[in-house]
Amino acid sequence: EGSLLSVRDLHVSFKTEDGIVRAVDGLSFDVQRGRTLGIVGESGSGKSVTNLTVLGLHNPMFTTIEGEILLDGKELTTAREAELEKLRGNKVAMIFQDPLTALSPYYTVGRQIAEPYMKHNGASKRVAWDRAVEMLGKVGIPNPKERAKDYPHQFSGGMRQRAMIAMALICDPDLLIADEPTTALDVTVQAQILDLLKDLQQEFGSGIVFITHDLGVIADMADDIMVMYAGRAVERGTTDEVLRSPQHPYTWGLLNSMPRLDSDLGAPLAPIPGAPPSLLNPPSGCPFHPRCTFRDRVGGSRCVTERPLLAPDRASACHLTADQKRTIFVEEIKPR
Ligand code: SF4
Ligand code: MG
Numbered sequence: 001e002g003s004l005l006s007v008r009d010l011h012v013s014f015k016t017e018d019g020i021v022r023a024v025d026g027l028s029f030d031v032q033r034g035r036t037l038g039i040v041g042e043s044g045s046g047k048s049v050t051n052l053t054v055l056g057l058h059n060p061m062f063t064t065i066e067g068e069i070l071l072d073g074k075e076l077t078t079a080r081e082a083e084l085e086k087l088r089g090n091k092v093a094m095i096f097q098d099p100l101t102a103l104s105p106y107y108t109v110g111r112q113i114a115e116p117y118m119k120h121n122g123a124s125k126r127v128a129w130d131r132a133v134e135m136l137g138k139v140g141i142p143n144p145k146e147r148a149k150d151y152p153h154q155f156s157g158g159m160r161q162r163a164m165i166a167m168a169l170i171c172d173p174d175l176l177i178a179d180e181p182t183t184a185l186d187v188t189v190q191a192q193i194l195d196l197l198k199d200l201q202q203e204f205g206s207g208i209v210f211i212t213h214d215l216g217v218i219a220d221m222a223d224d225i226m227v228m229y230a231g232r233a234v235e236r237g238t239t240d241e242v243l244r245s246p247q248h249p250y251t252w253g254l255l256n257s258m259p260r261l262d263s264d265l266g267a268p269l270a271p272i273p274g275a276p277p278s279l280l281n282p283p284s285g286c287p288f289h290p291r292c293t294f295r296d297r298v299g300g301s302r303c304v305t306e307r308p309l310l311a312p313d314r315a316s317a318c319h320l321t322a323d324q325k326r327t328i329f330v331e332e333i334k335p336r
Helices: 047-053 081-086 108-121 125-138 156-169 188-205 213-221 239-244 247-255 324-332
Strands: 005-014 019-031 036-040 063-071 092-095 175-179 206-213 224-229 232-238
Touching: 005 047, 005 092, 019 036, 019 047, 019 206, 036 047, 036 213, 036 239, 047 063, 047 175, 047 206, 047 213, 092 156, 108 125, 108 239, 125 156, 188 213, 206 213, 213 239, 224 247, 232 239, 232 247, 247 324
Parallel strands: 036 206, 036 224, 092 175, 175 206
Antiparallel strands: 005 019, 005 063, 224 232
């Protein structure tokens, strides 16, 4: 059985007034049924663009796409809008950081959750409404029969997030794309929503792509991790592998900039120096080289001239030797 989602050598670029932005530059990954792939990176790393492309939500006037996106073996990059329309909300659904991008203020929550069910399953209004109420119950909204009649503004932020999840899951999608779905929520509600997603995944068996800048959330949610930088994957592996023995200097930077459970509260975090590069004019060689404090350990000017590639399996796109990666992490990064 093949992958649920298979992305092969994807390139996405935009025409802007200032030139061509290479938002995604040669990206390959797979998502399996029932598993969660966590995509982590700073804003501008291409992680959201990748997923809008999967959903066909880019503006075709200004966007050039090369490569393959196979959903259940079906090629999406060449699919017609009508076909994509059939897939969205049905086979693939998305939840966003801000539920108000998905929920209209003018209709009741119940009606909006019911809508994709009517559209894709040809259900009657009545049947779809009952299913919407059932979904609201599943996502933990108390008294769902009554609350379904509310408008989004009558819901709290956490409840709106739950409603959006109900809408995303009502057609039992094979693939759920969650883009920073808990970033705007307080820590307690965030934990509840993450637990909810895990439970629903058990029940529905969907593959999930979980996009975040927060390695802590990834550690909790994902089976596999892909770290993105400047439109490329720089490291990937199982969550356990990547968190236990990260191999890429950028991943080390992400780890160092997150609070550690085992360190004293208030221990200073070490943010990665510098900013992500402009994708109008990406750096030569390794895109991380302008910010990397380890490039001197690689011989000559290789980091500046030669693009490091990512091998198919557990790998990081970095010119350091496997030995150097291990030693530097164990001796210099981990003890911080
Ligand atoms: Fe740093 Fe060079 Fe590795 Fe890039 S290839 S991450 S610049 S050491
Ligand atoms: Mg379906």
